[in-house]
Each structure stands twice: as C-alpha cells, then as structure tokens.
Amino acid sequence: MKAFLSTSCTIATMALLSICLCACKGGDEEKPNPLDDAEKMALHYYNSLLEGDFKAFANGIVASDLGAGYPKSDRLPDAYRNELADAAGQFAIKEAKKHGGIATIRTIGSSFGTDSITALVNLDLSFGDSTHEEILISMQKVDTLWKMK
Numbered sequence: 845m846k847a848f849l850s851t852s853c854t855i856a857t858m859a860l861l862s863i864c865l866c867a868c869k870g871g872d873e874e875k876p877n878p879l880d881d882a883e884k885m886a887l888h889y890y891n892s893l894l895e896g897d898f899k900a901f902a903n904g905i906v907a908s909d910l911g912a913g914y915p916k917s918d919r920l921p922d923a924y925r926n927e928l929a930d931a932a933g934q935f936a937i938k939e940a941k942k943h944g945g946i947a948t949i950r951t952i953g954s955s956f957g958t959d960s961i962t963a964l965v966n967l968d969l970s971f972g973d974s975t976h977e978e979i980l981i982s983m984q985k986v987d988t989l990w991k992m993k
Contacts (some may be wrong), residue, residue: 879954879963882983885990886965890949890981893932902928906984906991944972952978961985962993 877883889904905928907920920928939945946969953966963983970976982993 878960879956879965882963882985882990883951883954883965886967886981886983886992887949887951889992890946890967890969893936894946894949896933896936898929898932898936899925901932902926904992906986906993939971943975946970947972957982963990 885904889901892898892900892904902920902925905920905925907924936945948970950968950970951965952968954963956963961984963985965981965983967979967981968976969979983990984993985991
C-alpha cells in the first residue's frame with residue numbers, strides 16, 4: 845500500500861510540474877522587434893545599390909533638413925535626387941575597383957533615436973576581396989515608411 849501511495853504521489857507531482865511548465869511556456873513567444881521595418885528598409889536601399897538600381901537608393905533618402913533653398917518636404921527635388929543617384933553609382937564603381945564590389949549586406953543591430961520616428965541601423969558590408977565595413981545608417985520614419993537621413 846505504501847508503494848502504491850508513493851507511486852501515486854510521484855505521478856501526481858510529475859503531472860503538476862508538466863502542467864506548470866506548459867502554462868509557463870506560453871509566455872515565451874518571440875515578440876516582433878519594432879525596429880524590424882527600419883532594418884528591412886535600410887537593407888532594401890543598400891541592396892538596391894548592390895543591384896545597380898541607384899534611383900531606388902536615392903528615392904530612399906528623406907529630404908528634411910537639406911538646408912536653404914530646398915522646400916521642407918519628405919520628397920527630394922528631381923534634380924537633387926538624380927545627383928544622388930549619380931553619386932551612388934560613382935560610389936559603387938569606386939568600391940568595385942577598390943574592393944571587388946559589395947558582395948553581401950546584412951544588419952548587425954539597430955536602436956531607436958531619441959523618439960520612435962528615428963532609428964540607427966548598423967549594416968555590415970562584405971566586399972569581394974573579403975574585407976568588411978560596418979556603417980551606421982540614420983533612418984527617419986515618414987508616414988509609415990522608413991527612409992535614410
């Protein structure tokens with residue numbers, strides 16, 4: 845009889861522990877990172893650069909704080925956007941000659957700025973000659989879209 849009670853207590857204890865573990869496990873679900881969108885957009889713009897779509901890269905730049913003579917807007921003037929696209933193309937050519945071009949781009953971290961509409965995204969650029977460069981991209985949320993500052 846003692847053996848039966850001992851076995852019953854052990855089974856009951858194990859069942860109770862299993863229930864507790866299952867109940868606790870439900871709270872471990874991974875929550876979405878609020879910076880995911882900023883990281884995805886930074887990668888998108890730099891992958892556009894990698895793919896030779898320099899206009900898409902330039903379109904990812906927010907127009908705020910351009911200085912005197914430029915309207916306060918989130919849209920770049922066409923002439924300025926074309927200059928930025930040309931500069932991005934020149935950068936890609938320079939890096940191709942210097943390091944064999946950009947081979948891969950990945951995010952290595954991010955953080956919000958002083959508010960929830962600015963962020964800093966760290967990217968790691970891997971070049972064809974096996975060198976790496978870490979860059980910090982300042983991002984700003986314009987409506988629902990993250991753009992580079």
